[in-house]
Amino acid sequence: MFSKLFGRKKKDEDPYSHLPVPETPSWAVLGADMHSHFLPGIDDGAKDLNDSLNLLRSMAGLGYKKIITTPHVFIDYHPNTRQTILAAWEKANAAIKEEGIDIELRPAAEYYIDDYFMHLMEKEELLTIKGKEVLVEFSMVYEPPILAQALFNLRTAGYKPIIAHPERYMFFHRDLSKYEELKDRGCMLQLNMLSIAGYYGGNVKHVAEKLLAKGMYDYCGTDAHHEKHMAVLTAMATSRDYHKIAQYPFRNSQL
Numbered sequence: 001m002f003s004k005l006f007g008r009k010k011k012d013e014d015p016y017s018h019l020p021v022p023e024t025p026s027w028a029v030l031g032a033d034m035h036s037h038f039l040p041g042i043d044d045g046a047k048d049l050n051d052s053l054n055l056l057r058s059m060a061g062l063g064y065k066k067i068i069t070t071p072h073v074f075i076d077y078h079p080n081t082r083q084t085i086l087a088a089w090e091k092a093n094a095a096i097k098e099e100g101i102d103i104e105l106r107p108a109a110e111y112y113i114d115d116y117f118m119h120l121m122e123k124e125e126l127l128t129i130k131g132k133e134v135l136v137e138f139s140m141v142y143e144p145p146i147l148a149q150a151l152f153n154l155r156t157a158g159y160k161p162i163i164a165h166p167e168r169y170m171f172f173h174r175d176l177s178k179y180e181e182l183k184d185r186g187c188m189l190q191l192n193m194l195s196i197a198g199y200y201g202g203n204v205k206h207v208a209e210k211l212l213a214k215g216m217y218d219y220c221g222t223d224a225h226h227e228k229h230m231a232v233l234t235a236m237a238t239s240r241d242y243h244k245i246a247q248y249p250f251r252n253s254q255l
């Protein structure tokens with residue numbers, strides 16, 4: 001079913017095969033990252049301030065100039081609020097200045113779509129990536145029954161949803177038109193760079209490449225949580241996968 005709908009690419013089909021693979025790892029071409037978990041101790045990303053600083057040093061080393069970091073707001077597992085996020089950001093931001101790490105750090109969030117979020121968006125101003133653009137995620141296991149309503153409510157409230165890592169929602173894999181539906185509903189799509197590296201498996205990689213080829217993504221993000229993710233991002237920057245990201249017109253440079 002899967003391969004019938006999407007068709008498998010031939011192994012040698014690489015539109016950038018004429019371009020040399022970079023020798024030095026750098027994602028400076030993107031300039032900014034807009035999905036990560038670098039604030040200390042408030043979700044499943046950086047464990048403490050030291051961990052945050054090490055991850056941010058690695059990002060600066062990869063040529064990133066601006067990081068819009070996005071802790072989970074997920075009432076069941078990571079019950080963050082504006083206050084917990086802004087307090088952790090102030091701590092991390094003061095430390096990067098003290099340590100002289102050459103990177104701009106801004107706070108936002110990755111909101112999990114559930115009943116709590118439906119209330120939250122009515123109750124308070126959401127933390128955004130840029131203007132009224134809000135990063136959202138939802139269950140990887142099943143399509144939430146409230147998804148359409150949540151996206152509609154966000155749009156009605158003047159927000160523009162950015163769907164985090166759409167290629168990771170397995171229940172969409174069977175029907176590519178689901179992604180078109182999201183775009184038709186006014187959503188933007190954000191690629192996880194690690195998906196292209198095959199970090200989440202072959203099917204996720206395949207769908208990500210398909211969506212890239214169709215020009216459906218708007219942003220790309222690292223979704224980095226820890227050093228293992230940084231190692232994959234670094235390796236990717238000197239692999240053939242580099243050009244798949246670097247040649248695509250992501251909006252990251254406008255952040």
Ligand SMILES: [Fe+2]
Nearest residue numbers: 035036110223
């Ligand atoms: Fe994330």
